[in-house]
Amino acid sequence: MYKTAKRLAAIALPAALAFTSFTAQAADEVNIYSYRQQFLIQPMLDAFTAETGIKTNVVFAKKGLIQRLKHEGKHSPADIILTSDIGPLYDVVNEGLTQPVESAVLDKNIPAQFQDPSKHWYGLTSRARIIYASKDRVKPGEITTYEDLADPKWQGRICSRSGKHTYTLSLIGSMIAHHGEAETQKWLEGLKANLARKPQGNDRAQVKAVKEGVCDLALGNTYYFGKMLTNDKNPEQKEWAMSVNLLFPNQDDRGAHMNISGAALTKYAPHKEAAIKLMEFLSKEQAQTMYAKANYEFPVRPNTPRAELINEYMGEFKEDQINLQEVAELRATAARLVDKVGFDN
Numbered sequence: 001m002y003k004t005a006k007r008l009a010a011i012a013l014p015a016a017l018a019f020t021s022f023t024a025q026a027a028d029e030v031n032i033y034s035y036r037q038q039f040l041i042q043p044m045l046d047a048f049t050a051e052t053g054i055k056t057n058v059v060f061a062k063k064g065l066i067q068r069l070k071h072e073g074k075h076s077p078a079d080i081i082l083t084s085d086i087g088p089l090y091d092v093v094n095e096g097l098t099q100p101v102e103s104a105v106l107d108k109n110i111p112a113q114f115q116d117p118s119k120h121w122y123g124l125t126s127r128a129r130i131i132y133a134s135k136d137r138v139k140p141g142e143i144t145t146y147e148d149l150a151d152p153k154w155q156g157r158i159c160s161r162s163g164k165h166t167y168t169l170s171l172i173g174s175m176i177a178h179h180g181e182a183e184t185q186k187w188l189e190g191l192k193a194n195l196a197r198k199p200q201g202n203d204r205a206q207v208k209a210v211k212e213g214v215c216d217l218a219l220g221n222t223y224y225f226g227k228m229l230t231n232d233k234n235p236e237q238k239e240w241a242m243s244v245n246l247l248f249p250n251q252d253d254r255g256a257h258m259n260i261s262g263a264a265l266t267k268y269a270p271h272k273e274a275a276i277k278l279m280e281f282l283s284k285e286q287a288q289t290m291y292a293k294a295n296y297e298f299p300v301r302p303n304t305p306r307a308e309l310i311n312e313y314m315g316e317f318k319e320d321q322i323n324l325q326e327v328a329e330l331r332a333t334a335a336r337l338v339d340k341v342g343f344d345n
């Protein structure tokens with residue numbers, strides 16, 4: 001939250017963030033603020049332009065886009081914001097920077113649990129947060145649920161990234177939704193007590209730690225497995241991936257915790273109609289296939305082809321059907337629990 005106008009004015013916008021070409025009044029274009037990387041997004045945008053003749057302009061950034069939207073207010077050129085997780089998607093809606101989209105196409109293509117009940121955000125790809133288990137040191141069936149991660153038998157054998165990372169907060173949020181706050185706190189204390197080291201690094205760093213024998217179990221998003229296994233630039237990552245089994249938790253009850261990348265229409269979208277067309281395009285089979293395959297994610301649209309690697313190593317699994325809005329609303333409570341149990345200390 002920015003308290004003063006002075007603070008607002010102080011936000012410097014790097015030149016690199018400027019649109020390469022921008023004409024505010026043109027009807028046949030869409031302006032996008034994207035937290036997702038260019039290699040993922042650009043091919044679909046090119047296909048959209050080829051099909052519709054509507055141009056797209058994108059600002060790609062790792063952070064600051066929500067603040068930028070807020071700062072620009074009514075004068076923002078942005079029509080759509082693309083995020084790589086429910087966290088920032090929920091935040092941009094919560095800040096009042098979006099508007100609802102009524103679309104029969106989006107409603108048909110995107111399952112209910114991956115869209116905002118009040119229509120402000122829509123998921124475009126999904127991923128599960130799973131347990132990566134050492135092939136050598138964890139027997140099949142030895143762990144089957146997120147709840148088991150708190151079992152003292154895993155003492156000193158689990159690696160985790162920060163409890164405050166957006167992926168962790170969503171997982172903890174889903175635990176609160178299913179078990180309540182008090183029980184989740186106990187679980188988090190148990191998990192904390194089982195950590196092999198202080199939380200650090202990203203998802204891939206946890207799998208590397210399993211490979212190196214630092215720990216036997218780690219939590220990570222599914223797509224990183226594909227990104228490691230096919231990594232010709234850093235071939236050592238192939239070995240990290242080959243050292244683990246992928247365990248989809250809670251297959252006998254609620255299913256694996258899911259998260260999404262997604263999109264929202266900005267409150268003052270200058271090209272609202274074209275922007276909705278683009279959102280609908282992104283939910284259709286062609287874009288869904290391209291988007292999901294490029295990053296080893298799952299298409300949200302039912303009956304859409306997945307990457308071969310996913311079929312080979314992951315197959316079908318049971319997904320938690322809880323609406324992600326419910327999970328996102330519990331992220332603040334999750335963050336408080338992370339502090340309370342000193343998870344990152």
Ligand code: FE
Pocket residue numbers: 221
């Ligand atoms: Fe990620």
